[in-house]
Amino acid sequence: MDSPWIFTAFRAPADPDAAPEALQEIRRLRARVLFDQGRRPAFASRGGDHPGARPDAQPDSQPDAQPQDHGAWHFAARRGRDGLHGPPLGYVRLLTPATASLYQSREFLGATRYDEVLHTEGLTPGSVFEHSRLVVEHRARKLGLGLHLNALAVAAAHELGAAAMIGTSGTADGQDRFHGRFGFHPVAGTRRYVEKYTEDVVILLHRCAEGAGEHTALVDDYRLLFRYDLMEQGCPAGAVGTAGAAAAVEAAGPGRGRSFTVPHRGPVWRDAPPRRLTAIGPADPHRWKPVLFEPARHDDRVAMGSLLDTGAVREVADTIEAQLEELIRARDPGRVLDADELDAARRDQLDGARPWDYGAWAWYPWSGRLVHVLPREEFRLVRTDRNRGKIDRPEQRRLLDKRIGVIGLSVGNSAALTLAQEGVAGAFKLADFDTLSVSNLNRLRAGLHQIGVNKAVIAARQMFEIDPYLDIEIFPAGLTEDTVKEFFLGGHGPIDLLVEECDTPWVKLAAREAARDLGVPVVMDANDRGLLDIERFDREPHRPLLHGLLGTLTPDDCLDLTFDQRVDLILAMVDADRISPALAASIPKIGRTLSSWPQLASGVALGGALVTEAARRILLGGPCASGRFYVDLEELIADGRNQAAVSLPSAP
Template identity: 65%
Template sequence: MGSPAEQMSRPCTSLTRQAIAPHRREGIAPTGDHHRSSTRRSTGGQSTVDLIATSFWDGDFALPAAGVSLCAVTSVLPVEMVLSERFDAETWQPVLFCIAENADADALAALLESGRVRAVHDRIDDQLTELISAGQPGRVRTDAQWAAAKAEVLEGKTPAQHGNWVWYPWSGRLVHVLPREQFRLVRTDRNRDKITRADQAVLLDRQIGVIGLSVGNSAALTCVMEGVGGAFRLADFDRLGLSNLNRLRAGVHELGVEKTVLCARQMYEIDPYLDIEIWREGLTADTIDGFVDGLDLLVEECDTPWLKIAAREHARRLGIPVLMDTNDRGLLDVERFDLDPDRPLLHGRIGDTTADDVVGLDRPATIALMLRMVDETRISPALSGAIDQIGRTLSSWPQLASGTMLGGAMVTDTARRVLLGRAVPSGRFYVDLDRLIGWQS
């Protein structure tokens, strides 16, 4: 049988340098530009390729449109860095290889020969089946017809040369996935028609910022799963601690990992084509403007009064909507600074208080300000009873996994509506299960 390590590495031997050699065929020149669009067009009857490869996001897969490169992206990091000693446990970006290209094929071969790939996951045939089914869900095919349809999608390439190979350095896994647009179409196919393909394309073109990655981790991951946002900025100065595992989905092997790094890794494992930036030292007066500027929506989930206020000051000035879940009674704040740039921060709960006013607050003053923000008269009895014990018998604000996951769902649902231009008003809203279901705390 061999050792566990040998068994883990054994699948790598089937991916040879010959298998990943760049594909060439007459009339198609290799290109080093992974962002270049295909020029294929329909010439009458619509083949599988016409329906899928050139018409990703229209509503019924029927109207040929400008093609999208089947590579879509290049490697995030140069292979020299991938193979260097600097590539340590803090790495958070995957590396993408399109082996239809000379340089990427050579780089992937070097990676495989380095021994750093612990396991290879190649389910591209299953993904091709799902892709074809998504384009023509009602069609019944024989085995021969399935093979012919897949061959059309491959356009003469081998299955190994289709799409991208994604290496996740933190786990040592090498995963074969469809090209970006095909991958996203299949991955979000079960959203239809709660989210139309046209709306999904809009959502994947939006950029979301998330400040605070305990509760914010749930919001970020739920957004990624639903395809709400294709670019993200993450900010948190903290590392994962054991006490975070009561509400943050992670494993004990990840203790000590920076929360920004942890969240980015989890997001990339859902969609390797995301565009993610991280602020691993958190945000300061010098860095917050660069974080907020250019966002389509801001999710604020931090515990620091200065940052809560400063983030909103910048968002209001730039006309960016802000969402916040507070993990108590299902409270969701919506502040549409994009529609009302003069709107008072936190619905006027803090008056004219500015971020500069709260610098250096002691613990009692900080707690008092936080209670003003959430409205102490409306918090749950359980949280109300815990306030006086913070710093005495309680280390911090009590938060539950159920509330965290509910918050991620509320933020994602609301973010989707805001980003699609739906009529979402500013305000404070409660999804309080105690009241909705009649339970007693």
């Protein structure tokens, strides 16, 4: 059951005498939370709000009345069931460069040291915003409210054009580590004990161009909402909320803006991009999920209208009539329909809905396209209709319940796209730390406009353009010691099969160790002689890694290798005695006359097909044993292999 929040936001006037009542309420909340049942006596309320109150206190006294409040953005959250007049349970503040002289971080460091920090970081005072005073009542912390308030403040700074954010953070309860998940890092030499907070405090810095760490997608959700619901109104107070959150907008009163309810589990707008959507490529590396609108829902229809008003939509592709026709014919392929019968069947399918409102619209921010598509189940029925006879519908449904992990999205790009096209899984995890370069275009399906974009991002975009209903997670830092567990078990669920296409020895072994421990089968295309490698750890839990070719070698043994050692190790993995003559002749030239391993698009495309065939068999329980299998095109298309030899007449 959802417990929705109501978020309110306003920008306080710079004049202290014009401060709204909402600010007084927020100050009382801050004092109460910061007091923390006596841990910080300096925040003891003098207004009787908690056990630390003085008996002679004045009811309107404000122990946390800071000058930084005036001219700042203020974001507060209430429980939806309490309504707009319920008590705020969480709060965060954002200061803009207009009041930079008041920044807490400047006060903490002193003006000279503060300026030195900005200079060292290559920042100008006019581009740095300050994030501060994130407080959440204890009963709301376990519901994740702090995460979403923080994301909202970071999103607002990004949307308002900040180059960086700065702020002070406590360390006793891991606040600094919490902010680190949003891409904030401590500034060296700034940590020191502060009596008022009874703990060490450190300065944190965040660069907006680098995203928001592991919460980049969540921050992007709130960027869109902040821009649409606040900035569009051109006023100091506005609404912060999500699609699906409120059918009606309620006036919150002077200084409190407008509000929407938000489910505590996070925005309904999953991975929605910000409104600043015209940039693509390197300037837009984090936009990799489409936004789905269902116009039959009031809030989605309003949000889609707002999107169309922005001018960010470059192309509207509405082929719903043709898709409905395909759906009708796919359900009854033996039925012959004339034009009138087809129209009647379409009307019956729409069941009174307008064609525009039927199904969903997928917004692809990286291309500027808004695409109309059938509802999920109907779309997938049509999209995989031509699979029938080779993959029948019960098998299709079984496959769509599977989750596949792909590590290495150069060679792995072909595998990931083919798996998605064939419907061999409905969910994917993609990991690659590398970005696209010009030399990758000899084998990777991408374009020049994507140079510099992370390869996992590219693959996710391409797969979503095939099926906007896919469930995809990306790991743009690749597979590391910190992300192995999350990749195999975390996120939206554990993987059922691993496709490993990375050329880093540590990753190859660490991934296989994890796969063996968890009983996950591993498939690899070696991109030479059509070598398909299969390890059925789901059936053989004690099987040696890579068929025992590396003996007792461990991932730790693969750290800090020289280039030559790495080459030797990879050759051992693929069995140097069985590589193609062309690759064998190239090895001594790598790093001398060749820049890297030779690879061709034809071999990569073949690898995608081989991996997909093996994955489908494994996931459906078909015949597919551990081992190494060669589909060598040079041998298959060789003299003496022709199966249609015809004697031609001699020339006259």
